[in-house]
Amino acid sequence: MSAESMRDLLRGLTVFAGPLGTFDPGTAPEDPLELFRTWFAEAVAAGVNEPHAMTVATVDTEGVPSARILIMKDLTPEGWWFATTTTSAKGHDLARNANVALLFFWGPQGRQVRVRGRAELADAESRAADFRHRPLEGRVAGLHGRQSEPLAALSEVHRVAEESRERLTADPDLVPEDWGLYLVRPSEVEFWQGDPDRRHTRLRYDREDTGWRRGLLWP
Numbered sequence: 001m002s003a004e005s006m007r008d009l010l011r012g013l014t015v016f017a018g019p020l021g022t023f024d025p026g027t028a029p030e031d032p033l034e035l036f037r038t039w040f041a042e043a044v045a046a047g048v049n050e051p052h053a054m055t056v057a058t059v060d061t062e063g064v065p066s067a068r069i070l071i072m073k074d075l076t077p078e079g080w081w082f083a084t085t086t087t088s089a090k091g092h093d094l095a096r097n098a099n100v101a102l103l104f105f106w107g108p109q110g111r112q113v114r115v116r117g118r119a120e121l122a123d124a125e126s127r128a129a130d131f132r133h134r135p136l137e138g139r140v141a142g143l144h145g146r147q148s149e150p151l152a153a154l155s156e157v158h159r160v161a162e163e164s165r166e167r168l169t170a171d172p173d174l175v176p177e178d179w180g181l182y183l184v185r186p187s188e189v190e191f192w193q194g195d196p197d198r199r200h201t202r203l204r205y206d207r208e209d210t211g212w213r214r215g216l217l218w219p
Ligand SMILES: Cc1cc2nc3c(=O)[nH]c(=O)nc-3n(C[C@H](O)[C@H](O)[C@H](O)COP(=O)(O)O)c2cc1C
Pocket: 050, 053, 066, 067, 068, 069, 070, 071, 082, 083, 084, 085, 088, 089, 090, 091, 147, 148
């Protein structure tokens, strides 16, 4: 595709087509997790595709960021949870620098939620329980222990997957050493409601010693 046709394609696309969600920050609860639960339930009810898919950004030792999509596994009063391997690129990042950012985008409603915080690895028992609850294909994929490493040929994935399937059939309770379940404890949560006239509403919560401070932001 030429640069020109790419520009034409982009210009033909709409954003904030609506009908968008509405948000009155004056009625927002004291706890951002409560507001997140409300918005999340509304995204599910509105039929947003994969509303539990979130962008997770980490930084390496040089301070260079990487972002990728992960599935939100849970939301508890402590924060957001995701599962991945500790030996992946993001696992190495987090072992050296626990700072992390999460981003949810619910396009049909014109909403995003941004979270900043620190990630911590769950205890061995919780990590094992998470792995054992995964469907078989998820456990097969999680067993190879090579996530983010260079791959010589696609056929290798199939060969190793068959080996992993056999190992799991022989020992269904098998849990790989590097299975990671992470909790993101939030220090900052921002709710963003889009508006077709671009008068977007932004409400940011900042963690304080005893609770949360709330404030509006210019869009
Ligand atoms: C919708 C979607 C959901 C995903 N969920 C996960 C997940 O829960 N855990 C995971 O390790 N990778 C998941 N991935 C793959 C990651 O985006 C990423 O490719 C992988 O974790 C390797 O990232 P890294 O090399 O930066 O560590 C998902 C990808 C998509 C598109």
